Amino acid sequence: xxxxxxxxxxxxxxxxxxxxxxxxxxxSAFQYFMWYRQYSRxxxxxxxxxxxxxxxxxxxxxxQVDKSSKYISLFIRDxxxxxxxxxxxxxxxxxxxxxxxxxGQGTRLTINP
Amino acid sequence: DAMVIQxxxxxxxxxxxxxxxxxxxxxxxxxxxxxxQKSSQAPKLLFHYYxxxxxxxxxxxxxxxxxxxxxxxxxxxxxxxxLGDAAMYLCxxxxxxxxxxxxFGDGTRLSIL
Numbered sequence: 001x002x003x004x005x006x007x008x009x010x011x012x013x014x015x016x017x018x019x020x021x022x023x024x025x026x027x028s029a030f031q032y033f034m035w036y037r038q039y040s041r042x043x044x045x046x047x048x049x050x051x052x053x054x055x056x057x058x059x060x061x062x063x064q065v066d067k068s069s070k071y072i073s074l075f076i077r078d079x080x081x082x083x084x085x086x087x088x089x090x091x092x093x094x095x096x097x098x099x100x101x102x103x104g105q106g107t108r109l110t111i112n113p
Numbered sequence: 114d115a116m117v118i119q120x121x122x123x124x125x126x127x128x129x130x131x132x133x134x135x136x137x138x139x140x141x142x143x144x145x146x147x148x149x150q151k152s153s154q155a156p157k158l159l160f161h162y163y164x165x166x167x168x169x170x171x172x173x174x175x176x177x178x179x180x181x182x183x184x185x186x187x188x189x190x191x192x193x194x195x196l197g198d199a200a201m202y203l204c205x206x207x208x209x210x211x212x213x214x215x216x217f218g219d220g221t222r223l224s225i226l
Contacts, residue, residue, distance in 0.1 A: 008153065034214060043117075043203050043217035044156070088155065098144075098168060098210045103155035 003027050006089055006104025015113050019076040023089035023104045030091040033065050035074045038086045079111045116140050117218035119204050125224045126194055134189040134221045136204030144210055145187040147179060148203040156203055162187060163210050199225045
C-alpha cells in the first residue's frame, strides 16, 4: 500500500463547475499537508499549505484536512480553463532529521470552455 | 522574478555519458532538494542538502551524485546515465529543515539516446 493514494484521473469538467480533488494517506506521522499545481513541462507550484484539520480558503481554492479519517481534499470553485493542470497532494513528516515530502501520483484536470 | 532556476530546461545525452544538471536559487534558503519525476508519476526524492550537509535517500542509485558549492547553487551529476534515467529532474528549496513549504524550479527534462 502506498503511503499516499491519489486518483490519477483524468478528470474533465465544464468551465464554472466545482472541482473536488482527494487524497488518502496511511502514515499518522504526517503533520503538514500541501497541494501543488503542475502545468505541463513546468515544476510544481505551491497552492495551499496547512497543518490542522479543517478548512483553509484562498480565493477560489479551499483545502480540507480530516486527520481522523486520513483524508485531504482540494476544492476549486468557479473553475476556469486556466486551472487545467495536474494537481499533486503532498504531505510531510519529520524523518531522519529532515522534513520529508511524500507526493500523491497527481490528478490530471481539464476544464472545458 | 524566478526564484528557483534550473538549467538547462532540456538536456539530451548519450547512454553512459556523464551529465550535470544545475539549480540556483535567489531565496537564500538553507535546504536544497533534488527529485526525479517520471511521466505521470509522483516526484521521488533523491537527496537533499541542509547547508553543506548531504543526505542521500536509501534507494537513490550510486549513479546519482550531488554537489553544493555554495548556498545558491546545487548540481546533480549522473555518472553513467541509463535509459531508465530519462525523466524530469526537479530542484526544490525550503528555508530550513522544519516543516516549511518547498518551492520548486521548472525542472530539467533529461533524454537519453
